Amino acid sequence: MxxxxxxxxxxxxxxxxxxxxxxxxxxxxxxxxxxxxxxxxxxxxxxxxxxxxxxxxxxxxxxxxxxxxxxxxxxxxxxxxxxxxxxxxxxxxxxxxxxxxxxxxxxxxxxxxxxxxxxxxxxxxxxEKLIRYSLSSDIGGFYTAGWDIISHIQVISKSNVPIQGTVRVFVLNGNESVVSSWNFTVSIDPGMKWSEMIRIPSLDAGNYTLVILADLSNVSQRLEKSFKVMARKYSYSAEFKGGVILVKVSFADGRPAKDIEIWINGTTLYTDENGEAVFVPPRQGVYLVRLNLDGVIVTKLVDVKCSYSYRAWYENGSVWIRVTDENGSPVSGIRINLLGQTLFTDENGLAAFRVNQTGVYEAELYLNHCTEKVSVKVDKLLVVHEVSADVLVLTVINSSGSPLPNVTVVIETFSNGTLSFRTNDDGKIFIPLDKLGSKKFVLTAEAKGYLKYSRIIDLSTLGKTSTSPGKNTTSTSTLPGGGGEKSQLPDLKTILVVVLSLMGLAGSSYLALARPHVVEEELDRYYFVKLKAPRMRPLLNFRWERGMNAVEVRAKRGKVRIEGSRVIWEVDELKPGEEAILQVLLG
Structure with missing residues (x-):
């Protein structure tokens, strides 16, 4: 075992x-x-x-x-x-x-x-060497206008070596326009990250895009993120009150909205801490009020009406201003400023300011809650006279040489009393010489908007250079007159005298109808030359030359120039009876 x-x-x-x-x-x-x-x-x-x-x-x-x-x-x-x-x-x-x-x-x-x-x-x-990184931002979604926007920008390195370079950040609106931007210099170790907080100032309502552009160690990246800004809820009003346009803006909760941009009649306003802006309208009318509510533009019409009407004009040496109510009745006690003077309208609604010089006058009217401005132009008129075939021809023109219709001209003669006339559509008056009675008289011309013109005219000086206030020259010949007693049968000598007289009369009449007519007149710093072609034929190659100290020249027909101390006026052609005027401003 x-x-x-x-x-x-x-x-x-x-x-x-x-x-x-x-x-x-x-x-x-x-x-x-x-x-x-x-x-x-x-x-x-x-x-x-x-x-x-x-x-x-x-x-x-x-x-x-x-x-x-x-x-x-x-x-x-x-x-x-x-x-x-x-x-x-x-x-x-x-x-x-x-x-x-x-x-x-x-x-x-x-x-x-x-x-x-x-x-x-x-x-x-x-x-191997690797350059890699990622971009990020927490922006996105919806934001409320009126507040700054906070966003965090981040770069995460996935590189196995340090990286460095620039990071740029942009905010674009709906039109791709840059509204804000930032620039950063960046250095990042392997596996680490870089971050930065940016504050975007308050934006108007609309769609926006945040763009990040990075260039680190020769590697570029781009990131885009969209977001939307929503408008705040406002209530606003605009009305004409107390002589001003009052604009009020508040938030939905009743708080006053400060720094709201408003445009009225080309003027930019901003609401105050009470959310109010005030504009004083220069005149009556309808005004467009525009408000920028976080980028949303709203409009409102405001009717500025003062319940008063007014009219301003120049007449009889004064600038007249009349103020009436909406029923057309005159208004008294209206304050008006002009030329440093202050007047108040009387019981007829009138105020008058004495003016004796040309120019543009601006008056300021205080119509209860309205302040209105009105301009009145005061010009000068001139009267050019000539005699043609026993007729006195008066032409009324303004400072530019244009004829003035419907002007009242008064002639005070030494034998036939005072005569009154009014210019036709061409600014002319035709007066037979026998109606004047004498060749010397006082001529006065008046019209609304023009200074009063008054001169002593002596027709006996026509064809010669006259004394102050003006110079008058004419090439017109007057017709000889005859008169007389009741005659018996003429003898041969008498017949011969009559025949010779008739021949002279016919010759002078023909010359008056066949040659040009030139009238010159000097008034203050102005020198006028009036040219009229013969009645029976055209005027060709006319030349006028005069030595004078000229600053400026102007002609409606032909060519005019200043050569040294001389003025030269050339007209190629005028039709029979046609007129041309030269105006010279003297130095």
Whole structure:
């Protein structure tokens, strides 16, 4: 019995030492990496193929092949367990994700284990330089106008080397115009992040886009994020009150809205701390009021009406202003400022300001709650006179040389009393000489809007240079007159005298009808030349030249110029009876 036990122990020991998993002299499997060196970037999956072969004539079960990668604090492993039949070979793929390591070559161990038998092999992984990062912002959704917007900008590095460069941030409105911008210089270590808070000033209502442009270590990225700004709820009013246009703006809860932009009649206003803005209208009328409520433009029409009417004109040496109410009745006590004077309208609604010079005069009227401004132009008129065929022709013109119709001209003669006339549509008056009675008289012309014109006219000086106030020259010849007594039958001598007289009369009349008519007159700093073509033929190649100190010249017909101290006027052609006027401003 004892011997039997000893034999069994010997058999068991022999069986143990003959097991394929433990026989050192005959390894149960072989293992070899297919590739010895790998190139990879951080974040990529590393696939290491390993060839494993069963060296036994019997199956292997529970064979483990592992990858072990240790680099500093990084430890990665991958395991595969397999079963192989007798003499069977296979390829095992061991996969791991390449960690964020600095560029360089790193050893990786491959380990195979079956029971107590272990094989080790190694491969090398060369980690390449990687520049990679991501951009982010927490902006988005809806915001309320009137408040600043806070956004956090972030750059996360996924590079295995430090990166640096610039980060630019823009806010674009719906028209893609930049409304805000920021610039940052950034430096980030591998695997780290950079963040910055930006404050976007209050925006008007509308759609916007936040754009981030990054250029780090020569790698560029762009991020766009949209958001919307909603307008606040307002209430507003605009009315004419107390002589001003009063605009009020408040929030929905009744709080005054400050710094609201308002446009009225080309003027920009902003509401004060009470939510109010005041505009003084310069005159009556309808005014458009525009309000910018967080980018939403609203409008309102305001009718400015003072319930008063007024009229202003120049007459009889004064600027007259008349004020009436809505019924047409005169209003007294209205304050009016003009030329530094202050007057009040009388019981007829009138105020008169004495004016004796030309110009444009602006009056300011205070019509209760309205302030109105009105301008009155005061010009001068001139009267050019000439005699043609026993008729005095008067032409009334303004300072520009244009004829003035409907002007009252009064002539005070020394024998026939006072005569009154009115110019026709061409600004002319025709007066037979016998109606005047004498050749010397006082001429006065008046019209609304013009200074009074008054001169002493002496027709006996026509054809000569007259004394002040003006110069008058004419080339017209007067007709000889005859008169007389009741005659008896003429004798031969008398007949001869009559025939010769008739011949002279016919000749002078023909000359009056066949030659041009020129009238010159000087008034203050103005010198006028009036040219009229003959009645029987056209006037060709007319030339007028005079020495004078001229500053400016103007002619309705022909060409006029200043050469040194002389004025030259040339007219190519005038039709029979046609007129032309030259105006010279003297220095």
């Amino acid at each position: 004892k011997v039997t036990r000893i034999l069994m122990i010997v058999v068991l020991i022999g069986a143990f030492f003959s097991s394929p998993g433990f026989a050192e002299e005959s390894p149960p499997f072989s293992m070899a990496p297919v590739i010895g060196v790998f190139d990879a970037f951080p974040g990529e999956e590393l696939d290491v193929p390993v060839n494993v072969t069963n060296l036994l004539n019997e199956s292997l079960s529970g064979l483990t092949v592992s990858l072990v990668w240790k680099a500093g604090d990084v430890a990665l492993t991958a395991n595969e367990t397999l079963s192989l039949g007798p003499s069977e070979s296979t390829i095992v793929h061991l996969r791991v994700k390449v960690p964020l390591l600095p560029p360089g070559e790193y050893p990786v161990k491959i380990e195979g284990k079956f029971g107590n038998f272990t094989l080790e092999r190694s491969v090398a992984v060369r980690v």
